[in-house]
Amino acid sequence: MEVFQRRWVGTFIVILGVTFPIALGYLWLVLTSTNREVHGLWPIGGWELQNWRFLWEPIGRRPMIWQVLLNTLIFAGGVSLLVVTVSAMAAYAISRMNFKGRGMFLGLVLVLHAFPAVSLLIATFYVLVMLRLFDSLLGVVLVMTAFMMPLGIWLLKGFFDNLSWDMEMAALVDGASRFRIFFQIALPLAKPGLFALGIFSFLIAWGEFILPYTFIASSRVWIFSIYLESLMGDLSATDFGLLTAVGLFYTLPAVIVFLLGQKYLLQMYYGGSKG
Amino acid sequence: MRAAALELKGVPVALRGLAKRFGTVDALTPVDLDIEAGELVAFLGPSGCGKTTTLLLIAGIYRPTAGQIYFDETQVDHLHPRDRDVGMVFQSYALYPHFTLFDNIAFPLTIQRTARNVARERVTRVAEMLGIGEILERRPSQVSGGQQQRAALARALVKQPRILLLDEPLSNLDAQIRLQARGEIRRLQRQMGITSILVTHDQAEALAMADRVAVFCQGRLEQFATPHDLYHAPANTFVAGFVGHPPMNLVEGRIENGRFRGAAGLELEVDVEGDGPATLGLRPEDIRLDAGGVHAGEVAIAEALGRETLLTVELGSGLQLPGLQLKVLVAETEAVPPGTAVSLDLAGAARHLFDGEGRRIP
Numbered sequence: 001m002e003v004f005q006r007r008w009v010g011t012f013i014v015i016l017g018v019t020f021p022i023a024l025g026y027l028w029l030v031l032t033s034t035n036r037e038v039h040g041l042w043p044i045g046g047w048e049l050q051n052w053r054f055l056w057e058p059i060g061r062r063p064m065i066w067q068v069l070l071n072t073l074i075f076a077g078g079v080s081l082l083v084v085t086v087s088a089m090a091a092y093a094i095s096r097m098n099f100k101g102r103g104m105f106l107g108l109v110l111v112l113h114a115f116p117a118v119s120l121l122i123a124t125f126y127v128l129v130m131l132r133l134f135d136s137l138l139g140v141v142l143v144m145t146a147f148m149m150p151l152g153i154w155l156l157k158g159f160f161d162n163l164s165w166d167m168e169m170a171a172l173v174d175g176a177s178r179f180r181i182f183f184q185i186a187l188p189l190a191k192p193g194l195f196a197l198g199i200f201s202f203l204i205a206w207g208e209f210i211l212p213y214t215f216i217a218s219s220r221v222w223i224f225s226i227y228l229e230s231l232m233g234d235l236s237a238t239d240f241g242l243l244t245a246v247g248l249f250y251t252l253p254a255v256i257v258f259l260l261g262q263k264y265l266l267q268m269y270y271g272g273s274k275g
Numbered sequence: 276m277r278a279a280a281l282e283l284k285g286v287p288v289a290l291r292g293l294a295k296r297f298g299t300v301d302a303l304t305p306v307d308l309d310i311e312a313g314e315l316v317a318f319l320g321p322s323g324c325g326k327t328t329t330l331l332l333i334a335g336i337y338r339p340t341a342g343q344i345y346f347d348e349t350q351v352d353h354l355h356p357r358d359r360d361v362g363m364v365f366q367s368y369a370l371y372p373h374f375t376l377f378d379n380i381a382f383p384l385t386i387q388r389t390a391r392n393v394a395r396e397r398v399t400r401v402a403e404m405l406g407i408g409e410i411l412e413r414r415p416s417q418v419s420g421g422q423q424q425r426a427a428l429a430r431a432l433v434k435q436p437r438i439l440l441l442d443e444p445l446s447n448l449d450a451q452i453r454l455q456a457r458g459e460i461r462r463l464q465r466q467m468g469i470t471s472i473l474v475t476h477d478q479a480e481a482l483a484m485a486d487r488v489a490v491f492c493q494g495r496l497e498q499f500a501t502p503h504d505l506y507h508a509p510a511n512t513f514v515a516g517f518v519g520h521p522p523m524n525l526v527e528g529r530i531e532n533g534r535f536r537g538a539a540g541l542e543l544e545v546d547v548e549g550d551g552p553a554t555l556g557l558r559p560e561d562i563r564l565d566a567g568g569v570h571a572g573e574v575a576i577a578e579a580l581g582r583e584t585l586l587t588v589e590l591g592s593g594l595q596l597p598g599l600q601l602k603v604l605v606a607e608t609e610a611v612p613p614g615t616a617v618s619l620d621l622a623g624a625a626r627h628l629f630d631g632e633g634r635r636i637p
């Protein structure tokens with residue numbers, strides 16, 4: 001007991017040591033965004049909400065922040081939903097069904113996973129233009145989803161592999177079709193995996209920059225990361241107070257989603273359903 | 276009495292040259308089997324002999340490599356499981372963990388789109404019949420193993436199938452509940468007159484419950500007979516050695532001029548014509564200890580089994596070559612310690628004779 005506690009204290013100190021600089025950074029972000037001037041971590045000149053003015057007025061010729069927020073929600077939510085839906089179906093088929101080329105498909109998915117998305121940017125650009133999906137949210141959502149599929153398939157395949165065959169056979173004998181088994185038996189039992197993947201891909205999409213930056217041109221469909229980048233555009237005139245406030249605002253939804261979904265994310269590492 | 280309302284009627288099942296191969300493994304070599312309507316047949320055999328495979332072929336989970344399956348003269352082996360109208364209990368019970376027991380049992384009815392109130396009534400009736408009516412709102416993980424087994428049985432019975440398949444349904448229960456469940460399943464099955472197949476590797480269970488027993492070994496059907504015939508007229512040396520506890524003594528030797536000659540000078544008159552290699556089977560419980568017996572030997576091991584004691588008697592010890600060990604089952608009161616010289620009386624023992632290939636000589 002004693003030993004356990006002492007070790008726990010040690011762990012705590014290590015974790016504190018590692019996270020301290022990060023926590024300081026966030027503190028700085030909060031202070032800078034709400035004060036006229038900050039020296040070190042010491043606020044000077046009192047409160048002001050000047051840096052948060054982007055909430056009620058457009059900054060320069062940029063779109064209103066609420067439009068950007070909506071776009072980002074649609075983007076990350078769409079990616080999350082699509083990744084979960086398509087991966088679940090693909091993973092179930094790969095895990096439970098016997099079809100020609102199954103092994104090869106699985107290998108291919110793995111190879112795709114190894115490809116950095118950046119190396120495919122130009123090819124993807126042409127495909128999008130051809131499909132008339134360039135400069136649209138749908139286009140980026142599709143591309144982003146495609147890049148996340150290998151991870152999603154492998155993750156959910158692990159969950160489906162853990163379901164007992166007996167249960168599936170029992171359902172067949174009970175008269176269920178494979179579709180019914182998928183929807184009523186397999187999906188509910190893989191729920192922790194679905195949530196984990198959903199939250200994970202939401203967070204990844206929320207932070208994604210390269211893909212939207214490349215495939216979105218007009219400010220109408222800007223998302224947060226592009227908006228933020230535009231504020232840093234020319235360094236000479238960068239308004240750091242504004243930048244920190246926007247950055248903070250940008251982080252908030254991600255933090256909320258993370259806190260809500262933390263327990264599912266942890267499940268990802270165990271990769272399996274418990275009864 | 277309540278069961279009468281379920282109105283189940285079994286149908287005959289016939290397997291014709293049924294075979295299944297997984298890659299290079301012959302899980303089942305061509306099997307012919309005729310099961311009568313309302314009969315309870317046990318599939319008995321050691322692990323990996325193809326019992327489950329046969330059951331899953333009948334249920335429609337596996338497609339046969341060769342052969343046909345008939346339910347009531349109708350060929351069914353091309354049908355999807357849902358069109359075969361069978362109920363099945365899996366060894367692991369395979370209940371759906373995210374459903375309550377009620378929803379588990381109602382699942383087959385939900386699929387059949389049975390009207391809600393009808394389904395509710397039928398689930399309740401089957402559940403009450405099996406004594407789990409009070410715990411239907413619980414999840415499988417919240418009930419005991421015995422209750423899970425009943426729920427699985429209820430799920431198999433609720434759609435009133437023509438055939439009931441049971442894959443080692445009792446193997447996860449402790450000895451006491453197992454005995455009780457045995458009787459219960461048998462009673463239900465009789466009441467409903469439902470054709471049933473029970474897979475087991477417990478011979479006591481098979482012999483006690485089944486009308487007829489099919490003994491499998493390595494994908495082959497070795498014998499299909501009543502428990503009585505299985506015990507008194509095993510078709511070959513495998514069945515002879517597998518059925519019966521303790522197992523039968525099998526002595527290799529030759530038949531010459533109507534006499535069987537085995538090791539250690541064992542010689543017996545047999546009612547068989549023709550000479551050749553043969554195996555003689557003697558049940559331990561048929562052999563007597565007898566002071567004046569002709570087969571002299573010495574007790575090597577004595578195992579107390581409770582009411583009885585199993586003696587291992589070494590015949591022809593000493594200079595006579597080669598030695599021969601026979602198991603002899605005697606009443607506890609007759610038991611003698613190891614090292615005692617005894618002689619055996621084989622006169623009253625049924626003599627099971629098998630030819631060079633191990634087949635019974637009638």
Ligand SMILES: Nc1ncnc2c1ncn2[C@@H]1O[C@H](COP(=O)(O)OP(=O)(O)OP(=O)(O)O)[C@@H](O)[C@H]1O
Pocket residue numbers: 297300301302320321322323324325326327328329476
């Ligand atoms: N899906 C499968 N793929 C490959 N081989 C299989 C498959 N199912 C069964 N087998 C093989 O077929 C043989 C028979 O298996 P089966 O499950 O029918 O045995 P069993 O008699 O039910 O044994 P147990 O008493 O252990 O349950 C075994 O050798 C097994 O390894």
Ligand SMILES: [Mg+2]
Pocket residue numbers: 326327328
């Ligand atoms: Mg089995």
